Amino acid sequence: MGARCRAVVVVVAIIVVVFASCVVAGEGGGERHASSSSGTVFAETSAMTRSIAAFERWMRRGGAPASTTTTFVGDVGVGVIPGLGRGLYAKKNITKGALLLEVPLEKCLSTASARADGTFGEAFGELERGATTNAMLAMHLLRQAYGLRGDSAYWPWLKLLPREVDSTLGWTEKELDEIEGSNLGAFTSAVKAQWRAEYDALNVTHLRRRYPDVFGGKHASYYTFEKFIWAMFVVWSRAIDLSTGSEDAPTARVVVPFLDMANHSPATKLVPAWDAQKNAIKVYAASDFTENLEIRFNYDAKPSQYFLLQYGFIPENNPAECVEVTLRVADNDPLRDIKETLLEKHGLNPKTRNFEWKPVGIDADLLAATRVISMNEDEANDPTSVMLAIAGASVSARNDAHTKAVLLKSIASFLEGYGTTLKEDNVYVKAKANSTNLPSKRKRFALLLRMREKIILLSSANALFKEIPDEDSELVIDSCRYAFYNEYDACMARARGETFRKFE
Known part of the structure; x- marks a missing residue:
């Protein structure tokens, strides 16, 4: 996945050049x-x-x-x-x-x-x-x-x-x-x-x-x-x-x-x-x-x-580029009160702030908050486990598998919401590269925005696979059965990376 993500970044650079007169x-x-x-x-x-x-x-x-x-x-x-x-x-x-x-x-x-x-x-x-x-x-x-x-x-x-x-x-x-x-x-x-x-x-x-x-x-x-x-x-x-x-x-x-x-x-x-x-x-x-x-x-x-x-424009270079994401503790989670208290205590309350999918790496706060949300009762009541999660360290192999499943679901949900895939956007940009009939300024803004966001999301999926490798296939299966029992096959497709390849 890493090589494919890097390849599509080049195409976004092309769109800035092709539409430079009005994109930025x-x-x-x-x-x-x-x-x-x-x-x-x-x-x-x-x-x-x-x-x-x-x-x-x-x-x-x-x-x-x-x-x-x-x-x-x-x-x-x-x-x-x-x-x-x-x-x-x-x-x-x-x-x-x-x-x-x-x-x-x-x-x-x-x-x-x-x-x-x-x-x-x-x-x-x-x-x-x-x-x-x-x-x-x-x-x-x-x-x-x-x-x-x-x-x-x-x-x-x-x-x-x-x-x-x-x-x-x-x-x-x-x-x-x-x-x-x-x-x-x-x-x-x-x-x-x-x-x-x-x-x-x-x-x-x-x-x-x-x-x-x-x-x-x-x-x-x-x-x-x-x-x-x-x-x-x-x-x-x-x-x-x-x-x-x-x-x-x-x-x-x-x-x-x-x-x-x-x-x-x-x-x-x-x-x-x-x-x-x-x-x-x-x-x-x-x-x-x-x-x-x-x-x-x-x-x-x-x-x-x-x-x-x-402001009605998109910066050519934006150091603060990201895709914002929200989190929440499930309403039916029996540990909801404990987890929300922990999140609030450590400045990770999803009710008062957002988290980010970043162009490079994983947002440390997003990962920490998701690890807390993914805790079982023993972990949530163990100060050492909480300290590890907040510090950005692994809590347990089980917690890692569940955290990864939750975050991959978030990325996939974003990608599934767009009306086009990144490949389709790339084809469109290449077709317009030598055209004198450019799309409207607003369409160019929209195209640039959604391409940047898709690249961030695909890069984030790639980073997750690297940062949280699968230690045990049985834990992956258990996480999908537990957290996404009503979409088990889709969860497993995300875990294998198949879901993300079709969006590249």
Whole structure:
């Protein structure tokens, strides 16, 4: 199995090359994305240059119209990366620790700017009593982007925002079918349901009656659920949380113009900070930057499924890549209470955390938790056996066989959930390698995600066979009879590796 897994990894590298123009980035429109691994000189178009120039002039004008606060923009500019979209770059050589931006709070999208927005500010007082911060900022954004448009003080910035939701939250049902089997499908549905509940809690019908000049008449179409999803996506993908040092409001969620256009890199290159005296956000360089090369920002460490869900792209290189998996103690397990207590005591409670299938090796916490779940009564009540399981060591040959059977079942269940096998994905990629008729950007994202996940799962199966070798065939048979008595043949097929070969 090991050689076959390594072979298919090469094909995933091919898909990145074949679909490189759009696999790791949005196609213009100001989408957030991952930049290439090396610095990139920026290209420009006349229309884009004019929009960017207008935005940079607006940034340097100061705070909001009624503010006298100064905005500082250092040796950093907005440019266009060929094939990737907009991003930040160094106009001159920049040294680590240099101040790049100082943006007054009034110029950012925040609860403070919403309160200062005339009649909308009055309505905002009602929203604060029951809406989430993201929902309030989303409504504020809709007011500025659609209600005021060119009259908005933010218009030069708003013009550069994307108008599509490339996150899976904006995909059609047919497009979502392409990620069948991935956890991302369930996550997308859950976030949509949450956003629907947040939208309903806003009671837009009441707002239309109470504040017709803002929410009623021709303005009503600006606050539909569809537009709300767009606004929530912008806020969720671009806002940052800053520590203010205040006891009343210890953190502030803000969307900072200019900073929000920085592309992702796993290595943090920018450090935003709150300046309470100036009521402004400052952004410092966390490393040296060479003139004309890109300046990036770390969006956080997370699997690619979350990047596609929150930002609408998949990183080209992702050190945090994995497939998340949940565990639970069976409801009918007579040792359930004991095992759940042990898991809770050692930070392995599956009710409060997930575990991971990793590209290389086996997640130590996943293995430890499964060993605890697989314990018999003697093992669960033996401190030495518990210590061995938590430490990552073998508890017993019987426990190893049961643990391996449970984990192989988990991997197989994932692989069986996808609508295609890895081989079928490979054939599709090879067929498109020399084609001028590329599939849609969203299909390419889906294809890359599911191929990465399948490779991780197959590599994990391979790692399990190496890490927990079968010591006794009778123990394997007993484990399948005990744990999977209603699918004994399938359990044995997994134990022999047959199940996984058909998915490669």
